[in-house]
């Protein structure tokens with residue numbers, strides 16, 4: 001029997017700084033009433049200059065490891081799903097690996113825009129069920145505030161910064177991620193895009209003048225696409241898990257727009273009380289929205305062991321997907337972890353590695369003049 005991937009740890013991190021709709025209405029021509037009625041968003045969190053996608057990811061990850069009672073060295077795999085990586089390369093996942101001291105983990109970034117967390121969850125689950133990996137960390141982390149044009153009211157009202165992380169562990173008992181579906185349609189790639197800064201439009205004065213380094217979106221088309229695929233992929237994932245919609249205790253959707261979520265729930269005939277929504281306080285945090293919502297659903301007492309949950313998302317690409325999870329919680333154990341101490345150990349380790357690399361380069365230079 002293939003092992004199941006149980007979610008045994010979860011954590012989230014959001015910047016302290018809150019940007020309200022009222023503040024936004026001083027920056028662009030908009031209003032709290034317009035934003036709230038069209039999106040359901042009231043406020044979002046915005047990273048301080050010293051906060052980055054990796055630093056938020058590290059905070060969320062250490063919390064997830066604390067809950068799972070695991071050391072960073074227990075991890076075999078780190079996947080960072082992000083639409084706002086720190087660089088094109090190296091992968092943000094490698095920065096996280098170094099800063100938490102996950103000495104035995106492979107690490108890579110996954111780019112499927114706002115569906116990235118569902119894709120990452122599925123990839124980690126496949127790695128666990130194949131037996132090649134025992135323990136994985138899946139992170140959704142964003143600082144999209146750095147990539148939106150704060151003069152473009154079509155996009156800047158929507159997004160927020162934050163990170164969420166899950167620890168996944170192998171177990172024989174049937175629970176954890178029971179099924180997942182992933183879909184894409186690149187014919188809609190122009191509907192939501194950040195065109196500049198890659199190899200197609202490398203950064204030049206021209207690309208910057210044209211604003212190609214900012215998020216561009218056809219909101220109406222994305223809205224139509226999202227309402228269609230949310231219900232479709234939920235139904236597919238539930239059927240794949242051998243369940244019916246009545247067996248689902250909670251839907252945790254990608255938190256992009258209240259009206260998109262309501263339309264999907266209506267199509268599925270799922271009452272709103274079986275859905276968790278927190279986008280009023282965070283806006284669209286892209287890949288981070290599902291794990292952040294999961295953390296808050298747990299804190300609010302909305303998740304119990306044995307509950308069946310659907311996580312469903314959509315995003316640029318176009319991409320979409322859903323996963324069915326049977327909630328189980330941490331494996332029994334008593335190990336206490338102190339995130340601050342782990343962070344310090346990782347720092348010292350990283351410093352020593354960098355120093356050794358310098359010494360090695362110096363010696364190599366002396367021996368090979």
Ligand SMILES: CC(C)(COP(=O)(O)OP(=O)(O)OC[C@H]1O[C@@H](n2cnc3c(N)ncnc32)[C@H](O)[C@@H]1OP(=O)(O)O)[C@@H](O)C(=O)NCCC(=O)NCCS
Nearest residue numbers: 029030034038114153154157219220222223256257314315
């Ligand atoms: C962006 C979105 C909120 C816009 O809502 P909408 O009802 O479709 O609004 P429209 O784009 O049709 O614009 C209606 C009017 O409001 C204006 N408008 C757009 N943004 C505005 C804002 N922030 N404040 C005030 N007016 C605004 C438009 O200019 C337009 O004016 P016009 O009729 O004079 O041309 C909505 O389309 C949406 O949420 N789409 C999905 C986006 C999404 O989720 N993206 C992320 C995917 S992961």
